[in-house]
Amino acid sequence: MAKILKFLLIVAGVGLMLFVYEYLGNELNKPLVGEGFAYGNGRIEATEVAIAPKISGRVSEILVQEGDIVEKGQVLAKLDTQELQARLKLAQAQIKQAQENKKYTQAILEQKQNEFSLAQKNYKRAKELFDAKAISLLAFEQEETSYKSASAATKAASANVAQADEAIHVAQAEKEAIEVAVEESTLKAPVKGRVLYKLAQSGEVVGSGQNVLILLDLLDTYMSIFLPTAEAGRINFDSEARIVLDAFGTIAIPAHVTFISPKAQFTPKQIETKEEREKLMFRVKVTIDTRLLQEHLEKVKTGLPGMAYIRLDPTAVWPEALSHMPKGYETKAE
Numbered sequence: 001m002a003k004i005l006k007f008l009l010i011v012a013g014v015g016l017m018l019f020v021y022e023y024l025g026n027e028l029n030k031p032l033v034g035e036g037f038a039y040g041n042g043r044i045e046a047t048e049v050a051i052a053p054k055i056s057g058r059v060s061e062i063l064v065q066e067g068d069i070v071e072k073g074q075v076l077a078k079l080d081t082q083e084l085q086a087r088l089k090l091a092q093a094q095i096k097q098a099q100e101n102k103k104y105t106q107a108i109l110e111q112k113q114n115e116f117s118l119a120q121k122n123y124k125r126a127k128e129l130f131d132a133k134a135i136s137l138l139a140f141e142q143e144e145t146s147y148k149s150a151s152a153a154t155k156a157a158s159a160n161v162a163q164a165d166e167a168i169h170v171a172q173a174e175k176e177a178i179e180v181a182v183e184e185s186t187l188k189a190p191v192k193g194r195v196l197y198k199l200a201q202s203g204e205v206v207g208s209g210q211n212v213l214i215l216l217d218l219l220d221t222y223m224s225i226f227l228p229t230a231e232a233g234r235i236n237f238d239s240e241a242r243i244v245l246d247a248f249g250t251i252a253i254p255a256h257v258t259f260i261s262p263k264a265q266f267t268p269k270q271i272e273t274k275e276e277r278e279k280l281m282f283r284v285k286v287t288i289d290t291r292l293l294q295e296h297l298e299k300v301k302t303g304l305p306g307m308a309y310i311r312l313d314p315t316a317v318w319p320e321a322l323s324h325m326p327k328g329y330e331t332k333a334e
């Protein structure tokens with residue numbers, strides 16, 4: 001009898017635990033909003049920005065570490081430029097040489113022009129004398145040949161000047177290309193953000209387009225959630241939203257819708273229930289307000305789980321549980 005009673009007590013205890021677990025689970029998962037709102041779970045993400053050189057080279061130094069906050073335009077890493085500097089000096093010397101060569105060809109052209117001018121005068125005078133039968137045909141033809149030769153020599157000298165001028169342009173273009181390569185050897189942050197990964201070390205040789213660093217654009221921080229057709233169809237771009245993170249369950253972070261997928265898809269595994277994962281859903285991107293991010297940039301952490309709530313009906317009133325905005329934000333928003 002005692003064994004039966006003990007067994008019944010154990011069964012009753014297990015049943016009570018399952019009931020409490022189910023009750024607490026339902027309460028914890030109970031939505032904070034009613035009609036007029038849509039919601040879904042996700043994790044905080046930020047746009048990743050790859051930092052890679054346009055040219056290949058050896059990394060001379062990396063000036064940041066993973067986790068550092070960097071400003072837009074800040075120097076992050078440098079490639080060795082010794083070879084480029086040597087090529088730049090050579091290009092500068094070639095420009096100077098080409099300029100001197102142009103001076104020489106211009107002097108030759110001036111000489112040929114003077115010779116042509118004299119040959120042209122002699123030819124005209126010889127023609128007049130020949131027409132007056134004052135000189136022989138042979139003498140006239142000699143002056144005519146000298147005139148044509150001087151004309152051809154002038155044209156050749158003029159072409160040499162043009163070639164010298166073109167050589168200067170080519171050398172200058174080569175110099176400018178090398179200067180751009182030197183500039184590109186210094187990798188700068190295109191956005192203000194946090195260093196997520198350092199993928200190369202000082203002394204390594206990296207190829208053109210090979211990632212050296214990965215930055216997080218913290219001013220583009222968001223959460224992606226998946227919603228069924230009935231809710232996704234009622235959402236507009238820039239619809240007001242609020243994000244509640246598990247780590248800060250009492251604070252509603254202001255956000256808005258910035259992307260609605262044009263195609264439905266099967267939801268990923270991070271959606272909590274199997275039934276939801278079997279449905280076709282639309283991915284919706286909810287981006288945190290930029291003003292808030294600018295004030296608390298150092299506090300942004302990607303990967304934090306939470307819930308995003310989107311107001312479908314503009315006239316719907318946010319519930320009390322989602323009205324606790326970050327300190328000082330309510331006044332600025334108004």
